[in-house]
Amino acid sequence: MHNRLICSATGESLPIDQLQNLGPTGKPLLAEYDLDSIKAGFQPDNVRQRDARSMWKFWEVMPVDRMSDAVSLGEGLTPLIPCEKRGPFAKYENLFIKDESTNPTGSFKARGMSAAVTRAKALGAKVVALPSAGNAAGAAAHYAANAGMQCFLFMPEDTPPANIIESVFAGANVFLVNGLISDCGKLVKQGCERFGWFDLSTLKEPFRVEGKKTMGYELPFDLERAPGGHGFQLPDVIFYPTGGGTGLIGMWKAFAEMEQLGWIGPERPKMVSVQAEGCAPVVKAYESGADHATMFPNAHTVASGLRVPAAVGDFLMLNAIRESGGAAISVSDDELMAGASEICRHQGVCACPEGGAVWKACEKLLASGWLDPASRIVLFNTGTGLKYNHLLKVGDLPVLDHNDPNCLDQIVS
Numbered sequence: 001m002h003n004r005l006i007c008s009a010t011g012e013s014l015p016i017d018q019l020q021n022l023g024p025t026g027k028p029l030l031a032e033y034d035l036d037s038i039k040a041g042f043q044p045d046n047v048r049q050r051d052a053r054s055m056w057k058f059w060e061v062m063p064v065d066r067m068s069d070a071v072s073l074g075e076g077l078t079p080l081i082p083c084e085k086r087g088p089f090a091k092y093e094n095l096f097i098k099d100e101s102t103n104p105t106g107s108f109k110a111r112g113m114s115a116a117v118t119r120a121k122a123l124g125a126k127v128v129a130l131p132s133a134g135n136a137a138g139a140a141a142h143y144a145a146n147a148g149m150q151c152f153l154f155m156p157e158d159t160p161p162a163n164i165i166e167s168v169f170a171g172a173n174v175f176l177v178n179g180l181i182s183d184c185g186k187l188v189k190q191g192c193e194r195f196g197w198f199d200l201s202t203l204k205e206p207f208r209v210e211g212k213k214t215m216g217y218e219l220p221f222d223l224e225r226a227p228g229g230h231g232f233q234l235p236d237v238i239f240y241p242t243g244g245g246t247g248l249i250g251m252w253k254a255f256a257e258m259e260q261l262g263w264i265g266p267e268r269p270k271m272v273s274v275q276a277e278g279c280a281p282v283v284k285a286y287e288s289g290a291d292h293a294t295m296f297p298n299a300h301t302v303a304s305g306l307r308v309p310a311a312v313g314d315f316l317m318l319n320a321i322r323e324s325g326g327a328a329i330s331v332s333d334d335e336l337m338a339g340a341s342e343i344c345r346h347q348g349v350c351a352c353p354e355g356g357a358v359w360k361a362c363e364k365l366l367a368s369g370w371l372d373p374a375s376r377i378v379l380f381n382t383g384t385g386l387k388y389n390h391l392l393k394v395g396d397l398p399v400l401d402h403n404d405p406n407c408l409d410q411i412v413s
C-alpha cells in the first residue's frame with residue numbers, strides 16, 4: 001500500500017501528491033500512511049534517540065519524505081507540566097497541563113500550520129488563504145512568511161487585536177469582516193475560486209490535522225518522563241477545548257496509528273470536548289445523541305478559539321468522544337476566565353481562556369462524580385494568555401516616587 005488520502009465519510013481514496021481540499025462529497029480528507037512498511041524503523045526507541053527540536057521528530061507519519069523538507073519554526077515538543085497540589089488543584093493525584101503556549105506564535109495552531117504550509121509549498125501552492133477568529137491567523141501568516149508564500153486572511157472585526165496585529169506584522173494580507181468566522185469562510189471560498197488561492201481552512205485541507213496529531217504522539221513520551229513512574233502510556237482522560245476540532249480529531253487519528261505501529265494497545269483516553277456556553281454546537285449534538293452538529297445561533301464567547309458555530313468535522317469529533325467513553329461539556333465565559341486566572345496563579349502557566357475552560361470543565365466533572373481524581377488527566381492549555389490582554393483588567397497600580405526615601409512605607413509585606 002502507498003500513502004494516500006481517504007475521505008473521512010465514504011472511505012474513497014484520493015492521491016496524496018496533489019493539492020486537495022474537501023473530498024467529492026464535501027467531507028474532510030485524512031492522510032493514510034503505509035505504516036507496515038515503516039514500523040520496523042519507527043518505534044518509540046527510534047524516536048527517543050533523536051535530538052530533533054520540533055514535532056517533525058515524528059516525520060515518518062507526517063507529509064514529508066525527510067525531516068529537512070519541513071517548513072518549521074520549532075513547533076511542538078511542548079512541556080507536560082505536573083500540576084502542583086495547591087488550591088483547587090490539590091484534589092488531583094495525577095493532573096498535568098500540556099502547555100501549548102510555548103509554540104511559535106504562542107499557540108498550538110503552529111503545529112497545524114507547519115504541516116499544512118509544508119505540504120502546500122511542496123505541491124506548488126503560491127498563495128494560501130483562510131478565515132480565522134484568532135490564533136490560526138498569526139500562525140498561518142508566520143509559516144507562510146517562512147515558506148515565502150503569500151497569505152490572505154479574513155477575520156471577524158472583533159478578533160482579538162493581538163491576532164490581527166501579529167498577522168499584519170508578518171506580512172499577511174488581512175481583511176476584517178463584519179461577521180462570524182463562517183462568513184469569513186464563505187469569502188475565502190469565493191476568493192479561492194476567483195484568484196486561485198489554496199484554502200487552508202480547518203479540516204478543508206488534510207494536513208493541519210496531521211500537524212496537530214503530533215500532540216497525541218508526544219503524550220506517552222511526556223508521561224514516561226514525568227514524575228510518578230507512569231511509563232510509556234497514554235493518559236486516562238484528555239480535556240480538549242474544541243473549536244473546529246482539529247486537535248481532537250488529530251489525536252484520535254494518532255492513537256489509531258500508534259496502535260497499528262504496535263506502540264500501544266486498544267485502550268484509549270476518554271476524550272472530553274470542552275466548549276463555551278455561548279458557542280457549544282458539539283456539546284449540544286452530543287447531548288441530543290446526534291451524529292452531526294447544527295449551526296449554533298448567536299455564537300459568542302471571549303474564548304476566540306472556541307467561537308466556531310459550525311464545524312465541517314463535527315461527526316468525526318462526536319465519534320471520537322463517544323467511542324472513547326468521553327464527554328462534552330460547556331462552561332460560561334465567567335468560569336473560563338476565572339479558570340485561566342487559577343492556572344496562572346496556582347501553577348504559573350500562562351493560560352489562555354480556552355485553557356481556563358478545560359480546567360473548569362475538569363472541576364465540574366469531578367464534582368459530578370464522573371471524573372476519578374486519581375486518574376491521569378491531561379488538560380490542554382492551547383495557547384498563551386498574552387494574546388488576550390484586551391480581556392484583562394488589573395486596576396490602578398500604585399506608582400512609587402523613587403525620590404521619596406519613605407516610598408516603601410506603604411508596603412505591607
Ligand SMILES: *Cc1c(COP(=O)(O)O)cnc(C)c1O
Nearest residue numbers: 135243244245246247305382383
Ligand atoms: C483554535 C484554538 C482552539 C480550538 O482548536 P481546534 O483544534 O480547532 O478545535 C482552542 N484553543 C485555542 C487557543 C485556539 O487557538
